């Protein structure tokens with residue numbers, strides 16, 4: 001009997017989260033490998049609202065890969081373009097927006113996100129992140145002699161800033177579906193606390 005009831009409970013959580021969100025965007029932030037793209041897309045499906053990944057959108061508008069953008073124009077230009085793209089995307093809510101790892105660290109972009117949506121930090125430990133990112137080598141910031149140490153330095157610098165997000169959801173070695181449930185529950189809880197902005 002419990003199994004038969006489970007899908008009803010799951011769909012009502014998504015409905016509650018969707019109602020709590022209203023016209024606002026749900027914006028995923030966090031370090032490379034935290035799961036912003038993959039979990040963001042699944043959360044958007046659960047909420048039946050559009051999903052957009054800012055790295056993908058930047059690559060689309062520039063017709064270049066992120067690695068090419070960094071190589072040709074440098075990080076400051078990339079951050080300026082990222083801020084413009086995010087500003088535009090935030091204006092079309094409700095959406096789930098998964099940002100690149102450095103977006104929320106940029107003061108201008110963080111201010112835009114705080115104004116334009118509910119932010120969710122997917123927080124993960126170094127070993128979990130490393131396990132996920134070391135399988136591919138397309139991330140320009142990790143093209144260093146010791147990429148794991150670079151990732152750790154980024155964590156030390158960025159975690160206090162990601163902590164400014166409205167919600168923090170721990171992204172450990174749990175199933176992706178569990179992550180989706182945890183995110184939806186956090187959105188509902190935020191609204192229940194009356195802090196849903």
Ligand SMILES: Nc1ncnc2c1ncn2[C@@H]1O[C@H](COP(=O)(O)OP(=O)(O)OP(=O)(O)O)[C@@H](O)[C@H]1O
Nearest residue numbers: 031032033034035036037038100101132174175176
């Ligand atoms: N909970 C999870 N369980 C298993 N694998 C996961 C989980 N979350 C993410 N992954 C995997 O980790 C990898 C990195 O995830 P993803 O690309 O979503 O990270 P990201 O936060 O978007 O990183 P980036 O900032 O580089 O875009 C992917 O292969 C994804 O399938």
Ligand SMILES: O=C(O)C1=C[C@@H](O)[C@@H](O)[C@H](O)C1
Nearest residue numbers: 032055066100101102139140
């Ligand atoms: O953490 C970062 O600063 C980055 C993460 C990626 O998502 C890309 O946005 C880019 O590689 C920079």
Ligand SMILES: [Mg+2]
Nearest residue numbers: 036037055099
């Ligand atoms: Mg991503």
